[in-house]
Amino acid sequence: MSLEQDLKRALRRESPPEGFAARVLQRIERENTRQRPKRWWRAVAASLTLTAVLGAWGAKTVHERREGERARDQVLLALKIAGEKVRYAQQEVRTIGSND
Amino acid sequence: MRKSILALFLLSALAIPAWAQSIKLDFPGLADRADEIVDVTLDAQMIRLAAKFLDNDGDEREVREMLGGLSGIYVRSFSFSKEGEYDKGMVERVKSQLGPSWKPIVTVRSRTKENVNIMADVRGDKINGLVIISAEPREFTVVNIVGNIDIDRLSRLEGEFGIPKFTTRDGSHE
Numbered sequence: 001m002s003l004e005q006d007l008k009r010a011l012r013r014e015s016p017p018e019g020f021a022a023r024v025l026q027r028i029e030r031e032n033t034r035q036r037p038k039r040w041w042r043a044v045a046a047s048l049t050l051t052a053v054l055g056a057w058g059a060k061t062v063h064e065r066r067e068g069e070r071a072r073d074q075v076l077l078a079l080k081i082a083g084e085k086v087r088y089a090q091q092e093v094r095t096i097g098s099n100d
Numbered sequence: 101m102r103k104s105i106l107a108l109f110l111l112s113a114l115a116i117p118a119w120a121q122s123i124k125l126d127f128p129g130l131a132d133r134a135d136e137i138v139d140v141t142l143d144a145q146m147i148r149l150a151a152k153f154l155d156n157d158g159d160e161r162e163v164r165e166m167l168g169g170l171s172g173i174y175v176r177s178f179s180f181s182k183e184g185e186y187d188k189g190m191v192e193r194v195k196s197q198l199g200p201s202w203k204p205i206v207t208v209r210s211r212t213k214e215n216v217n218i219m220a221d222v223r224g225d226k227i228n229g230l231v232i233i234s235a236e237p238r239e240f241t242v243v244n245i246v247g248n249i250d251i252d253r254l255s256r257l258e259g260e261f262g263i264p265k266f267t268t269r270d271g272s273h274e
Contacts, residue, residue, distance in 0.1 A: 064149075071142060071150035078140040078175045079163060082243045083257040085232045089206040089216045090255055 122246050123197045123231060125176045130240070133185045138177035138241075147173065159257070166253055172246030183237040191217065191233050194242055198231065205251070212237075220251075227251065 131137055142150065151167045154160040178186065201221050208216040214236045221229035230251070232243040245254075 068153040071146045072153040075150040086255040092208045
């Protein structure tokens with residue numbers, strides 16, 4: 001009998017104390033605000049890393065392009081000078097040949 | 101041990117021809133007296149880089165094909181405001197660096213105009229290097245091209261690729 005009463009007492013429906021729901025909601029809100037800065041900093045760090053990587057890659061590409069275009073101009077200039085000298089010599093040889 | 105010595109000897113033998121095609125283009129003090137200087141130094145790596153930036157059609161394609169066989173391009177050109185600013189013996193000093201495989205292809209001698217010496221490193225029926233020495237009263241130019249070069253193709257390149265043509269001695273453009 002005593003056990004039955006104990007169980008009834010233990011399992012009886014009880015209303016939560018006043019303000020319980022509000023406190024639960026407040027706690028959830030606190031947890032959320034505590035986690036938000038972490039996510040924000042992660043996003044910032046990822047963006048900065050991505051920007052740095054893309055920036056370095058872009059700078060390298062620009063540098064390589066400049067070097068390549070400079071080399072290309074130098075090649076064209078060198079071959080133009082060489083071509084001019086060879087053509088001059090060929091013309092002189094032809095002139096001498098036609099005078100003979 | 102014997103194999104190592106033999107390998108070293110073969111490597112040295114292979115390295116000598118490549119080295120022998122390039123010459124020392126150092127002319128101390130000449131740059132100070134010159135009004136204009138053209139200094140081009142392109143090793144194999146720079147030539148490969150330059151080839152990537154050439155168009156794949158027309159004249160630039162021809163240059164790109166020509167560059168495939170080259171491992172060095174060196175130009176030193178000095179222009180002076182008056183005559184007698186450089187020692188004429190420099191021509192011989194450049195020529196003296198060339199080994200026995202170098203043969204003169206064309207030599208143009210003039211008292212008033214341009215003296216041109218074109219020499220090639222000929223091995224079999226292939227040209228493995230070219231040296232052009234041009235001595236004018238107010239200009240001294242040396243070009244050294246290392247590698248397999250087609251001279252006829254080279255002579256056709258003048259005045260192309262958007263580079264202005266050289267001014268001739270009477271001041272007009274060709």
